[in-house]
Amino acid sequence: MNNAPATTPDDSEPAPRSEQELRDAMVRRLIELGAARSPRVVAAFRAVPRHLATPGVDVAKAYDAEYVAVTKTDASGVDVSSVSAARIQAMQIEQADIRPGMNVLEIGSGGVNAAYLAEMAGEQGQVVTVDIDPDVTRRARDFLKATGYHNVTVVTADGEHGVPEHAPYDRIVVTVQAADVPPAWVHQLRDGGRLVVPLRMRGMTRTVAFVRDGERLVSDGFELCGFVPMQGAGENRMRLAVLHDAEGEEIALRLDGHPEPDTEALRAALRTPRAEAWSGVTLAGDESNEHLDLWLTTALDDLPLMAAKPAARQRGLVASASPLGVPTLVEGDSFAYRTVRPTNDPDRYELGAIGHGPRARAVAERLVEEIRTWDRDHRAHRAHIEVHPAGTPDDRLPAGRVIDRPHTRITISWP
Ligand SMILES: C[S@@+](CC[C@H](N)C(=O)[O-])C[C@H]1O[C@@H](n2cnc3c(N)ncnc32)[C@H](O)[C@@H]1O
Structure with a gap:
């Protein structure tokens, strides 16, 4: 089976x-x-015939490391199920550090990732995968049967409650975007066990590897990522404040526990001329903004993300149309978002801010001040994330940003 040709032979095409x-x-x-x-x-990714999970998709496409096969979209057009990109799956499995014989729970099924987890846990290990959607669990079961992964138990249920029947787990790998960590995930994990979860914090999702330490989870690395949002009891979608709604060039702020903005004032602000402020801080062309953005969200209280359609950038309404959203400082009737401009060195960009509204310059300057603080004090470091039960008093939390969710208090702190 593994050596069958992937495409139909054709004289004019490469073999x-x-x-x-x-x-x-x-x-x-x-x-x-x-x-x-x-x-x-590496061996697990060489072994699993992932193309069998996506019939109808070109086999070469199924083996593109970045390809996400969307399998379900909800009535409002939001993708709710997919076979994740191999790159993201590999990244999470590395984070999980799974050893032979372990008991592993996957939350959010599809079949492919459960097969990788089964390769990692080996014959003596056990994998349980749970999905809220019976169509998904049916597909996952078919895939696992066809590919011969017999040590995977597929369960249809809301993963918010974990799967208590097979607990405790050495590892829990969540493959759906979560805004919170429900108590079942902590309590069904062995002390010292690892929970890998795409955790949304102030609009941006990072897959975080946590280690359980009693009632607390302590981060051991994180990576930026995108995942479909959680459904069921833990559903917690972001809200949008629409600043510009012309079709095809929409611009909106994504709110994730941020204060309610004065949307009318900000819509008016967007129509005022730009004020620019520049930091003197530069990034290499291939350097990610992700740690800077995490610092900005730690330091500034009202910093939602601005998302814009590419046409809005082409028309010059905004300078960026990143699909992840751009950190945007809101102060009353004005706002400023992070941006870059070229420098004399073709490989470096200068970080700055573009402001709009009556206080455009002051707000842009404030954002730039935090970019300089990051460069001076934090650039060489990585943030530390912890998850504590809701109700933990402030004086028992590490210093830094606290994100309050229904079940937990998430903290982001910097050395
Ligand atoms: C990105 S897909 C999972 C991909 C999969 N792990 C794979 O093999 O690539 C996310 C899945 O999470 C599921 N999901 C969403 N909310 C859930 C919940 N509360 N409990 C369990 N599954 C959930 C969705 O139905 C969807 O199938």
Whole structure:
């Protein structure tokens, strides 16, 4: 099966590659991207015939490390189920550090990732995968049966409650965006066990590897990522404050526990001329903003993300149209968002802020001040994230940003 041609032979085309060749090429890419690092993760990604989970999708596409196969979209057009990109799956499995014989729970099924987890846990291990959607669990069961992964138990239920029947787990890997950590995930994890979860904090989602320490979870690394949002009891979607609604060039602030903005004033502000402020701080062309953005969200109280359609940028309404959203400082009737401009060095960009509204310059300057603080005091460090039960008093939390959710108090702190 693994050596069957991936495409129909055609004299005018290069020779078709076998499924195993496509898998090997995907694995080389995962290694290049730094997503797969350890030999056992590499071996797992070489073994699973992931294309069988996406019938109808071109086999070469199914082995593209970045390809996400969306399998369900809800009535409002939001993607709610998918087979995640191999890059993200490998990244999370590395974070989970799964050893043979472990008992692993996956929240959010699809089949493919459960097969990788089963490779990691080995014959003596056990994998339980739970999904809220019976269509998904049916597909996952079919895939796991067809590919011979018999040590995976597939459960249809709301993963908010974990799967108590098979607990305790050595590892829990969540493959759906969560805004909170329900108590069941902590209590069904062994002390010292690892929970890997795409946790949304103030609008941005990072897959965080946590280690359980009693009632507390302590981070051991995190990576920026995107996931479909959680459904069921833990559903907690972001709200939008729409600043510009012309079709195809929409601009909106994504609110995730931020104060309610004066949307009318901010809509008017967007129509006022820009005020720019520049920091003198530069980034290399291939350097991510993610740690800067985490610092900004730690330091500034009212910093939602501004998302814009590409046409809004093309028309010059905003300078950025990042799909992840751009940190935007809101102060009453004015706002300013992070931006970059070229420098004389073709490989470096200068960070700055673009403000709009009556206090455009002051707000842009305030954002730039925090960019300089990050560069001076925090650039060489990584943030530390902890999760404590709701109700933990302030004086028992680490210093820094506190994000209050129904079940937990999430903290982001910096050395
Ligand atoms: C990105 S997909 C999972 C991908 C999968 N792990 C794979 O093999 O690539 C996210 C899944 O989470 C599921 N989901 C959403 N809310 C859930 C909940 N409360 N409990 C369990 N599953 C949930 C969705 O139905 C969807 O199938």
